[in-house]
Amino acid sequence: MRSLRLEQSQLSITTLDEFDLPGMMALEQTASRHPWSQGQYLTCMGAEYRFLGAWYGDALVGFIVDWRMLDEGHLMNLCVHGQFQQQGIGRYLLRYWLASMQGAGMATLTLEVRESNRAAYRLYASEGFEDQGSRPGYYRTADGTEAARIMSLGLSPVRAGNG
Numbered sequence: 001m002r003s004l005r006l007e008q009s010q011l012s013i014t015t016l017d018e019f020d021l022p023g024m025m026a027l028e029q030t031a032s033r034h035p036w037s038q039g040q041y042l043t044c045m046g047a048e049y050r051f052l053g054a055w056y057g058d059a060l061v062g063f064i065v066d067w068r069m070l071d072e073g074h075l076m077n078l079c080v081h082g083q084f085q086q087q088g089i090g091r092y093l094l095r096y097w098l099a100s101m102q103g104a105g106m107a108t109l110t111l112e113v114r115e116s117n118r119a120a121y122r123l124y125a126s127e128g129f130e131d132q133g134s135r136p137g138y139y140r141t142a143d144g145t146e147a148a149r150i151m152s153l154g155l156s157p158v159r160a161g162n163g
Helices: 018-031 037-042 087-104 120-125
Strands: 011-015 049-056 059-069 072-080 110-115 130-141 144-154
Touching: 011 087, 018 037, 018 049, 018 059, 018 072, 049 087, 059 087, 059 130, 072 087, 110 120, 110 130, 120 144
Parallel strands: 072 110
Antiparallel strands: 011 049, 049 059, 059 072, 110 144, 130 144
16 A cells, blocks of 8 residues: 655544444554444443544545543544554544543543554553553454553643633
8 A cells, every 4th residue: 555645734624423333444454454343433432532533635534533531531442554654644543532532521531452553552652651561452454463561641721821
């Protein structure tokens, strides 16, 4: 697959819904050896979940799925189209998500990342997430299971300006 270059300034981020599900699933097929099933996406279409998409024109090039409960947020999935990886789109989406979660009053953010996904681990660590340990056998693989690294980030509350 050939990599295509794009300008981050031309990205827009919107909320996704069930009508975007086919595009999300097709995108993840280009990006992951272990894509989510339709059932996994449908399970996440409830009130506590949110889907954010990064668009380049009318093309979905990345997305985030999160879950919220009280003041805690969990990053369920961050995916960037295979042709647009290593161009900062994942970081752009992650930073947008971090700012929106802080603005929503979240105090703690958590995620799991495959131990074999070193690029994602480095991305999360570079944005302040700290390794909290391992969950053995968390992910299914073609030949068994793989451990997840658990990561978390504490957020400071947004303070209103003086004025």
